[in-house]
Amino acid sequence: xxxxxNETNLTSTAKSSFWQRMMAIREMxxxxxxxxxxxxxxxxxxxxFTASNITTTLIGLATDGIIAVxxxxxxxxxxxxxxxxxxxxxxxxxxxxxxxxxxxxxxxTVLGLVISVGCGMVNGYFIGKIGINPMITTLSMMNxxxxxxxxLTEGSPLSLAQTPKAFTNLGGGTVLGIPVIVLIFIxxxxxxDYMMRHSAFIRQVFYVGSNSKAxxxxxxxxxKVKFLVFIIVAVLSGIAGILTLxxxxxATPSAGLGTEMRVMSAAIIGGASLSxxxxxxxxxxxxxxxxxxxxxxxxxxxxxxxxxxxxxxIILLAAVTLDYINHTRRRTA
Amino acid sequence: xxxxxxxxxxxxxxxxxxxxxxxxxxxxxxFKGEIHALVGENGxxxxxxxxxxxxxxQADEGEIFWNGQKVYFADxxxxxxxxxxxxxxxxxxxxxxxxxxxxxxxxxxxxxxxMIDYDELYKRSSEILKTLxxxxxxxxxxxxxxxxxxxxxxxxxxxxxxxxxxxxxxxxSSLTENEVEIxxxxxxxxxxxxxxxxxxxxRLQEIFDLCDRVTVLRDGHYIMTRLVSEVTENxxxxxxxxxxxxxxxxxxxxxxxxxxxxxxxxxxADDFKNVEFELYKGEILGFAGLIGAGRSEMARAICGIDPxxxxxxxxxxxxxxxxxxxxxxxxxxxxxxxxxxEQGLFLNLEVKKNISAAKLSNIANGIFIDDDREKRLAExxxxxxxxxxxxxxxxxxxxxxxxxxxxxLGKWLAIEPRIxxxxxxxxxxxxxxxxxxxALMRQLAEQGVGIILISSDMPEIIGMSDxxxxxxxxxxxxxxxxxNITEENIMTLASGVCQTK
Numbered sequence: 001x002x003x004x005x006n007e008t009n010l011t012s013t014a015k016s017s018f019w020q021r022m023m024a025i026r027e028m029x030x031x032x033x034x035x036x037x038x039x040x041x042x043x044x045x046x047x048x049f050t051a052s053n054i055t056t057t058l059i060g061l062a063t064d065g066i067i068a069v070x071x072x073x074x075x076x077x078x079x080x081x082x083x084x085x086x087x088x089x090x091x092x093x094x095x096x097x098x099x100x101x102x103x104x105x106x107x108x109t110v111l112g113l114v115i116s117v118g119c120g121m122v123n124g125y126f127i128g129k130i131g132i133n134p135m136i137t138t139l140s141m142m143n144x145x146x147x148x149x150x151x152l153t154e155g156s157p158l159s160l161a162q163t164p165k166a167f168t169n170l171g172g173g174t175v176l177g178i179p180v181i182v183l184i185f186i187x188x189x190x191x192x193d194y195m196m197r198h199s200a201f202i203r204q205v206f207y208v209g210s211n212s213k214a215x216x217x218x219x220x221x222x223x224k225v226k227f228l229v230f231i232i233v234a235v236l237s238g239i240a241g242i243l244t245l246x247x248x249x250x251a252t253p254s255a256g257l258g259t260e261m262r263v264m265s266a267a268i269i270g271g272a273s274l275s276x277x278x279x280x281x282x283x284x285x286x287x288x289x290x291x292x293x294x295x296x297x298x299x300x301x302x303x304x305x306x307x308x309x310x311x312x313x314i315i316l317l318a319a320v321t322l323d324y325i326n327h328t329r330r331r332t333a
Numbered sequence: 334x335x336x337x338x339x340x341x342x343x344x345x346x347x348x349x350x351x352x353x354x355x356x357x358x359x360x361x362x363x364f365k366g367e368i369h370a371l372v373g374e375n376g377x378x379x380x381x382x383x384x385x386x387x388x389x390x391q392a393d394e395g396e397i398f399w400n401g402q403k404v405y406f407a408d409x410x411x412x413x414x415x416x417x418x419x420x421x422x423x424x425x426x427x428x429x430x431x432x433x434x435x436x437x438x439x440x441x442x443x444x445x446x447x448m449i450d451y452d453e454l455y456k457r458s459s460e461i462l463k464t465l466x467x468x469x470x471x472x473x474x475x476x477x478x479x480x481x482x483x484x485x486x487x488x489x490x491x492x493x494x495x496x497x498x499x500x501x502x503x504x505x506s507s508l509t510e511n512e513v514e515i516x517x518x519x520x521x522x523x524x525x526x527x528x529x530x531x532x533x534x535x536r537l538q539e540i541f542d543l544c545d546r547v548t549v550l551r552d553g554h555y556i557m558t559r560l561v562s563e564v565t566e567n568x569x570x571x572x573x574x575x576x577x578x579x580x581x582x583x584x585x586x587x588x589x590x591x592x593x594x595x596x597x598x599x600x601x602a603d604d605f606k607n608v609e610f611e612l613y614k615g616e617i618l619g620f621a622g623l624i625g626a627g628r629s630e631m632a633r634a635i636c637g638i639d640p641x642x643x644x645x646x647x648x649x650x651x652x653x654x655x656x657x658x659x660x661x662x663x664x665x666x667x668x669x670x671x672x673x674x675e676q677g678l679f680l681n682l683e684v685k686k687n688i689s690a691a692k693l694s695n696i697a698n699g700i701f702i703d704d705d706r707e708k709r710l711a712e713x714x715x716x717x718x719x720x721x722x723x724x725x726x727x728x729x730x731x732x733x734x735x736x737x738x739x740x741x742l743g744k745w746l747a748i749e750p751r752i753x754x755x756x757x758x759x760x761x762x763x764x765x766x767x768x769x770x771x772a773l774m775r776q777l778a779e780q781g782v783g784i785i786l787i788s789s790d791m792p793e794i795i796g797m798s799d800x801x802x803x804x805x806x807x808x809x810x811x812x813x814x815x816x817n818i819t820e821e822n823i824m825t826l827a828s829g830v831c832q833t834k
Contacts, residue, residue, distance in 0.1 A: 198702050198704070199700055200693045200700055200701065203693060204693070206682065207690055210679035214675075214677055215679075215690075217668065218662075218691040218744065219658045219661070219691055219692075220659075221659065277681050277682065278681060
C-alpha cells in the first residue's frame, strides 16, 4: 500500500513539474517568439529597429495594453467584456463634449471616467447580481455605449481646440524621451501584474473563475466579485479613452472599434483561459506586443493591411489550440 | 407465475474500476412479465449492474443472455435495439420541446425531403400514451408536466423502442404518493402485457407492494434472490447490511461536553420540516438517511448557503443571525461539501491557494496577500493532515482523491471552526485515506470542535457517530445512541418503515 502510494506520488510529481515547465514556457515561449520576430524584422527592414518606429509602435499599443490588463482580470473571473472599445469611445466623447461645452478639462476627464464606471456597474449588475451571461450583457453594453457616443457627437468627431498642455501631454508628451502614454501603460501593467499575484481581492477573482460553486461554498461573495471585476475593466477602458482623446485631440465616436477582439486575443495568447481561473497580466501584455509587432512588420514589409486580421486570427487559433491540447493532456493525465 | 420463461440471464459479471471492484461475480435472472427488485446499500453495485445491462458500461468478465442468445451490448443503442429500456433516476428529457418530440427523440418520423412528419409523430405518440392509460397531450411542452408525468413520458419513450425489459432506477424518489400510485398501476399493467421490469428502490415497502422477486447485492457481491412473498423486511435489511463493521474506527468519546449548537424549528419548503437537534462539544453527531432525505439541504440552510423558511440557530447559547455563508464562516461554522470536484475545490489552482480560500484574512495584510503566511498555513496543514504532495504549488487536480479530500479538510480547518459539518467526507476515496480522515475527525472532536457527519456510508455512520439522527423525507424520524446505533435500526428509521418521534 505504502509503495503504491509512493508511486502515484512520484508520477504526479513528474506530471506537475512537467506542467509547471509548460507554464513557464507559455510566457517564456511567447517572449522568445517576440524576440525572434524582432530579429527577423530588423533584418528584413532597416526601418524596424529605429527609435521612431519603436516609439510609434509602443504608443500604438499602449491603450490596448491598458485594456488588456482589465480584460485579463475579466477572463480570470470566467467572463469577458465586449464593451471595452465602446466604453473607450464613450469616455473620450463625454470628456470632449463637456470640455467643448465649457467645462474644465480635468473635471470633464473625471466625468468621462464616471461614465465608464457607470457602464461597468451596469455590466457588473447584470452579470454578477442578476446572472445574465457576460456575452449577452457586454454585447448589449457594446452597442449601448457606442450608440451613446454617436448620439453625443451626432456622429461626427469633435475637435478640441486649445486644450491645456498638461492634458495633451498625457497622450502626446514625453518624459526623458519616453512617451507619457507608454509610461502610464507601464505603470498600470506593473501595478496590474502585482495585484494579480498579491491582491486579496484578485485572489477571490481567481477562486470565482476557477470554480464559482466552490467559491461561493467557501464563503466568497461571487456576485460582488463579478460586479467589481466589470467595474475595473470599465475604468481601464475609460482611462484608455481619455488617453486616446488626449493623443489625437479629437473626440471620435468610432474610436476603439474592434478593440475588444484584439485585446481578448492578446490576453488569451498570453495564457488567459476563457473557462476562467487562469491568466497573467504579463502574458496579456506580451500578447498585445506580439500582435502589435505583427502589424508593424506587415506595414514595414509593405504587405497590404488587409493581411493583418487574417494573420492575427491564425495566431489566436494557434495559441488557443496549444492551450487546449495542454489542458486536455492535463485532465486526462 | 405459470411459466417462468427467462428473458434476461446475467452470469458472473465482474466489473472493476480503478482501485475498486464494483461487481465481483454477480448473476441475475429476470423472467418474462415479472417485476424484479434489485436492492442493496449505496455502493453495493446496483447502478453498475444496471448500467451494464443497459449498455452504458461493459462488463470485464461474465456473460449476458437475452432470450437465450448470448449478447454483448457495446453501447446503449445496442441494448435499446435488443429491447431494454432504461429510465434513469435523473430524467433525460428536453424541457423545451413537446411530449411527442421527447418520446421520439432522435427517431422522428420524416416525410420526403427530411421534414418532420408531425401528424405521424402525434398519432404514434398518442397511441403509446394510450397504452399507458395516460391522458397527457403529446403536443404539450414537457416543462408543463409534473415530475410524475415526465416519468411516464420517459417510460413511453422506452416503450416506443419496443422494449421488453424496463429498468427503473429509483423512480419514486421525487414522486408524490399519488404519483407513485399511478406509476405502480402503470407498471402492473405493463407486467400483464408481458413486459418485465427491473426495479431499483431504497424504499423497501414499495418492493413488497409491487415486486415479484427480489435480488440483494452487497459490496459488489450477489447475496440472494427470493420471491418477495417468502421474505420479510427484516430478512432484506439483514442481507443488505449483514456485514461486520471494521474495527478500524477510532474510539468514541466517553463523555459529552458543553452544548455548542442548538437548532430549533428549522424548515424549508418540502426539503425539511421542523428540524430540531443539539450538538455537544467533543461529539460527532451522525446524520443518516436515504439520499433525498433532506440532510444536505438542512446543513446548507444552517450555514446560510440555502434559504430557510423558519428556524433558530444558537451557538454557545448565542442566537446567530446568518444571512449569508460568510456570516457562518465568521462564526466558525464550516460546511465541507459532498462533491469535492464540483463544489469543493479549485482544481486548477495550487494546493496552498485551496487551503487559504475560505478565510483569506488569515494570510492577508490589509489588501495584500502575504506569500510567506500563505505558505506557512499550507505547510502546517500539509504536515498535520499528512497530505501527500510534492509541493504546495502543485495544482490540486494532480492529487489523488484522498489527498484532494484532505486539502478540502485543510481549507475548513484553516477557518478554525467551532462547528464543522462534513457531508460525505470519505466518498470515493480509498480505505487508507478513509481511516486517516476518520482519525482526524475524532481528533478534531477531542479538540472541542463539534462535528456533524452526514453520510450514506452505513459503517461510517455507525463507526464514527456518538449519536445518530435519522432523517426520512425531510423530518427527523428518530435518534439513536450507544448500542442502539445499529444498521437495522437506522435502516428501519430511514426507510420510514415505522415513524417514531
